[in-house]
Amino acid sequence: MRNTLVIDLDRCIGCYSCAVACKTENDIPLGTYWNKVIEMGPTINDRGKKETYWLPVQCQQCENAPCIHVCPTGASYRDEESGIVLIDKEKCIGCKYCMMACPYGVRTWSETEQCVEKCTLCGQRTSAGEQPACVAACCAEARFYGDLDDPASDVARAVAAADPKSVHALMNVGNDPTTAYLLSESVAAWKGGDN
Amino acid sequence: MNTMTMSRRGFVKTAAAAAVLSGVAAEGVSHLVPVAEAHADEGGGETIVRSMCRACIHNCGVKVHMRNGRAVKIEGDEADPMSHGAICPKGLAGIQALYNPMRMKYPMRRVGERGTNEWERISWEEAINEIADALWEAYQSDGPQALVCSTGGGGNPQFFSPHRFLGVWGGGNFFEPGCAQCYLPRNCVQPKMNGTSDTSIADGNCSELYFDDTPTECLVCWGVCPSYDSPGTGGVMMSRLRAQGVRTVVIDPRLTPDAAKADVWLQIRPGTDVALMLSWMKYIVDNEAYDEEFCLKWTNLPFLVNEETMCTYRASELGLGSDTDGVVWDKKTQSVKALPYPWDDAIEPALDGEFEVDGKKSRTAFRALKDNCAAWTFEKTAEVCWVDADDIEAAVKLFIEGSPQAGIALGVATDQYIQSAQAPEGVTILDCLMGNVQCPGAMIQLRASKIPCNYIVLPFDVFGEHPLQTPYEEKVKRLGYIEHKALGHWLASQIPAVFDAIDTGKPYQPKIWIDRSGNKLAMLADASHKAAVGKKMELIVHMYMYPTSMSVELADIILPTAEWLETAYAQDRMNMYFARRPVTQLYEAVDECMIWSWIAKALADRGHKRFQQSFDEEVATKFLSPYWTSYDQYKDYIAYRVGSDYFGDETWTWDKLDKTLPAAYKSMEDYQNDVYYSYQATNPETGKPVGFGTTSGKCEPYFDGMTIMGRTGGVNGADAQGFTYPPASVDYLPLPHYVEPTESPLTDTEYPLVLTQGRIPFYHHGTLRNVPYLRELYPVAEIWVNPRNAKDAGVETGDWVSVESRRGAISARVLVTEGIAPGVTYMERFWNPELLDSDDPSRSWKVMNVNVLTKGDGPFNPEFGTYTLRGITVKITKVDGPPEGVWIEPADFEPWMPQPSDPTGGAEAVYDCGEANYA
């Protein structure tokens, strides 16, 4: 069970709906994002053409999640049922080692909750059969949610339909992120990692 | 669900509070004390109201989650056939806008000097009476010309409220910052040329692009970025198109998402679009790539032109036939022939050529068009437009290959400088040459809404003669109209002419200004001039959801209008109709349609005959509706119009609409296929094809109709009411010529950079700058600077610069980016609501407002009187930091976080205008 997001950057239009929908759904304070959109560019490519793409980044649902390894209390854990990396707010002591251990910096410190928070893949919605807020709101139909191990899922189908050369992940430093980004060379060269 | 959570009676008692002196932008503690926590749903369960967004003009279907009478969440509605459930940041901002602490809560009267932001609370009754008294006095002393009404504000669905009011009032002037600078040029020019529709995606056209498997093969986005102007509708559409393999050409000075993903992107120099259009025309004509049969049969291009009048000959002029028939050169007989509509198989008209007619040289319209673009080689165009000649060729070839399943969607960019008429002329010529008209895949389709511009509430002046239309002797006095007659298409006056009159009293002195919009000082060109002149008005009334610079700097009375979540409306979405349902009504706010109605009622009560008639359905007509004395009446009217226009049922009330919508009024298949080749359908009365909605029944790429309009007021010699006006001082030309921007980087050494503008996904016009979740993403005015220019100016990303034009200077934060070309800069409009409460509220529109820089004086576009918002020249200089007091850090916006409150019933709960009975 590898529930995760797949994001088609060929489609993504950098409208920031996912970032705002995440905030309105999860009531996230000002200055904090569980899901942030970063413009990767513009750059000038080998053919002398200007190119740019937008990279939404949130918890990458790593298979070998360093946040879980470093957590002294087990507050960062993998939910057995869904396989999703989550944070047990009750157990978090605020040592913030997980924030340092995350290669993507997607964990944030909540002053109000006094614990570390991050994308939960909108468990409150997915458990009711809905899509995560960012997927539902996406104005480019570029975000997919589901189980990579289920070939019928939206994510598995999105990856299967893509040219293997266009399937990317953020840099893997042994943490094995499951989130896949789809980006064709014709739109822009991938700048997010070594694969 | 139930939105009425307290009794009106109970509310009235508590609301009869003493006047409260306070700054309108002060911290949003409501002075309204709810009488009871009479929640309809104390259980806390969530209900969903299906509604429609109005954070911009797109009307995406939304689902509003309600808990205990309060809106708690907004999502997209998957049933919407255009947005498919998507929702953009502006739509998501709805709740932070609705419960924003800055909301205007009740009518206020200014007590300090203008600009000091000191106010006292007054009742709706006092406000309406005070306004009506002033109007009635001015009407009796000065006549209708004393009044100026304006609208704007972004997303306002009651665009025609001021026109409607002025029509009944009997004269005066209407203006809007968009209008000649936004959409009017396209909305007027394109349908008058192609007899079908304009191609503004943002305004609901180009519906061809939304089908699951669109027949379109090539889309040209000219000065438009649907992904940014409406991510929820246009963004979804563009993503789907590209995924379907539709090829796109994007013409934009900015590397937008749609430019980044285009097959060909032309990073054009701002203000040079018409030059590029002329080069495409030349390529198409020189290479004979045009659709010859369509041009011959269904356009006016074979018609012979009277070189003296610049108009195509009418057969009657030469004694050859009727005054509706054009004249062609018949190749068979080598002679001039009248061409009866639609054509005569015995005649073989010459498309291209110069002949002798009546002893004078005469070219075909096609030849005139060919001569008109002859100079525009790719090389010359590349030099003028700052784009690569090979890229121009690649772009036009894609367009040609895709045609006729192709089209050019024209955006707002070209509306914003003095070639505002010529650009829509140019793209319409290109689409007509290629036969991209009413065929599958074309942008030009007769699928536009039955309601002009999709607005249900209309003026009395648009469907021919009406007892409540403005009389000729007042219409002719509209400021700037005679010079810029195409303004008449929207019954508008020219903004510079209006402000000149206010300033000088010539040709007459306007005295009262009623405005429903956001921030005129952030939206009008050369804001400093507008602010100074505006203060000469005797009474200024401003209606909006929250105070802006306009309220604080200029207004004498401010009236709280409703947010879209508090209003009722309806709108088509492809083959479906959706409803906007009021989910709550807060404070003493009200839909502006009621404010105009209440003023109308108060004037009727004072004896204004036409306003008395405006409450009489027999005069006003059921179709256009009398004014309303209650919101329920208005809602029933909306329902009646939707029921009768779309569902074939004249009996609809709001209840019926509420139970029915959203619903499909026809199948998607019919919606798509019903309109193709509409012009070929047989008119049962004549037995001939119905043709196009032009004078000739054909597309008129040779737009002599515009020339005639300049001389008379209409393409066929008269306006919608049959009135004919004196000619403008210069003739409007039938074909577009390129004019170098007045401030040109080619010659300007003092201000070396060209400034353009363009949308971002966070705001619509001047709206939403007080929404914390949006401001934290885009907190300040940003200026894009190419790395080369940044190096020259010694600035890096994040530095602050002073941006200066010949009108003034503002501050902006630098983004160094290849997204803009060397020599060009880009900014979006900005103003700072956080400064309204400062010692100097004027700074709210001064410190970051791009319209301090823009050019509000001439030369203007001849047809529309458009001034220059894009393509002005500026210079940048590094400064130490941001203007003092502006909010930048996310935590700064904490005071604007929503403060949810319970429904009050709005202004109707505290004000009753009384029965209208003037028999």
Next chain:
Amino acid sequence: MAVQWSLVVFTLLTGAAGWCFAALAFDAVRGKNRDKAFFATIVALVLMVVGGVASVTHLAHPGNMLAALNNPTSGIFVEAMLVGLSSVCMIVFAVLVKRGAAPTAAKVFAVAGGVLGAALSYLAGSSYLMEAISSWNTVVLPLGYLATAVPAGITLYLALVGNDAEDPQTLLVVMVAGAVLGAVFGLVYALGSGSQADVTLLLYGGVVACGGLVPVVCGLLAFKRRGQMRTLMAVACACALVGALCFRVIMWETFVLAAAQVGAPYITDFMVL
């Protein structure tokens, strides 16, 4: 990333305390400077406890520390255990010294406490080794934590022992070696971090000059000028502490996400610790 001062103070003070007690343990085994042992132990203990408390203030709530002690594999647990065990050794040693009882047992506790304390200075640094942060993920980092703690702890001890210190030569040699290595590791770490942060002053002024050069000079002078031992060591100690502090601050300043090194620089925008 923002400097996490709680953790800087934690590693600085526990490092100095650990090496102070380690130096004391060396003398205890040799039977030197016995009369200063009790006082020096108390000072080391206080620093160790204050340092430990500083680390707790990093948590959302101090009481949360108890939860951390439930998971014996975490870095925090190991650090807390070392702080606790070395403190216990110090306390037992102090009691035994005070009572003059069980001299062999006292030596055992001294050595145990010294080894644990010295080890803590390395392990506190090694907690920061993680794949995600490329600049930190080098053994030079914990070696720097260790080496910069050496002069801070030993000079503290010798300053407490004072001008009549018996046989300080070996300790001075170790101290000087530590100071030199501290400066070297500081240079190797900072210059190899790949960070764009400007740490010139922290590195050359703090780690090299203050933390390296001054203790080395003081140490060399102290060989000959025994009468100025306390002053020289006090000066060296203050400078060594500043150097060690600067090294730790540099670590935070040179935070570089691994992912950011391969062209995703804006990802660091997320880091709001």
